[in-house]
Amino acid sequence: MGYPKDLLASRSIIEHGKYALIAPEGLVNNVIPGFENCIISILGSPKLGASFVDYVVTMKIGGRNSDGFGGQVDVETFVYVIEGEIKASAGDQEFVLNESGYLYCPPGTKMYLENLKDTESKLFLYKQKYRPLKGRKPWVVSNHANKIEYQIYDGMHNVHLKDLLPTDIDFDMNFHILSFDPAASHPFIETHVQEHGAYLLTGEGMYNLDNKWVPVKKGDYIFMGPYVHQAAYAIGRENLTYVYSKDCNRDVEL
Template sequence: MGYPKDLLSSRSIIEHGKYALIAPEGLVNNVIPGFENCTISILASPKLGASFVDYMVTMHKGGRNAAGFGGQENIETFVYVLEGKIKASTDQQEFTLEESGYLYCPPGTKMYLENVADEDARLFLYKQKYRPLEGKKPWVYSSHANHIEYRIYDNMHNVHIKDLLPTDLDFDMNFHILSFDPAACHPFIETHVQEHGAYLLSGEGMYNLDNKWVPVKKGDYIFMGPYVHQAAYAVGRESLTYVYSKDCNRDAEL
């Protein structure tokens, strides 16, 4: 980065256990064993108050994780390709993923990642503990978000959503893409038990986080904890679109 060109400042906001806005210019690199020729930043983790871990991964030419990611009996993983072209595989299956491509691996299944192009590949990577349900078991699932049709969100024709994973009870989480046309917004300020980790794919907007309106834009990361107020307005000339995780399909535990 070199010497700063102005006074040090940041748009990032951290409220541990509640929410966080992390601007890309403030990210630092983390060394994660198993990842070779990669630049990685840990975005959210239990240290922030999240029950999951989100990463931003840049795989340089020849970058890979030959040792595998996840694979423990209680850990599920997910990768979404933001840019570039990668090979994503398990011990039994192999997938070629380009922009908007993704792969989910259930507990006990290792995910292997490799950049197969000369250019960098950028990945949004996730892991969390799976909550088992008697008689249910998730499976390896892969597709491309660009191949999935949007559906209207909550009866509003200027807001659209995609489900990236099956909605079966076998899965205890899902990933979605939510897109707001310019000037569109949520129908109300949400307050719910689910938590989210969201990466902004395009646009600009104002996001309500714990009843504080915060400006956000493409490249930002947002963590939203349980019961934190949340809602968005899209501003500008481009749709405000983000990919995000959500825990679902399980009862609250005592």
């Protein structure tokens, strides 16, 4: 990066346990054992107040995770390709994933990742502890989001949603893509027990976080904790679109 070109400033906002906006300009590289020729930044994590861990990973030429990711008996993982092309493996299954491709690995299944491009590939990576349900068990899921049709969101024809994982109760979480046409918004300011980790894929917007309106744009990461007010509207000339996680299909433990 070299010497600063202006006064030191940041758009990032951190409210531990509540919410965070993390702009890409301030990210630093975290060394994670097993990842080779990769630049990794840890985004959401328990140290921030999240029950999961989110990463943004830039795989350089020859980048890979040779030791595997996840694989513990109580940890599930997910990867989404922001740009580039990778080989993703789950046990004895292999998938070639281009932009919008993704892979979910259930507990006990290691995920292996390898860059297939002669340029960089960029990934949104996730892990969390699985909350078991008697008689239920999730399975490996892989697809490309651009092969899934958008559904109209909450009756509004200018907001659209994709479910990336099955809505079956075998799964205790899901990943979605939400897309707002220019000037579109949520129907109301949400307040709920679920938490989210979101990576902005396209566009610009204003996001309500704990009743504070914050400008956001492509490349930003947002953590939203339980019961934090949240809503968005799109501004500019292109859709505001983001991929995000949501915990679901389980009761609250006492």
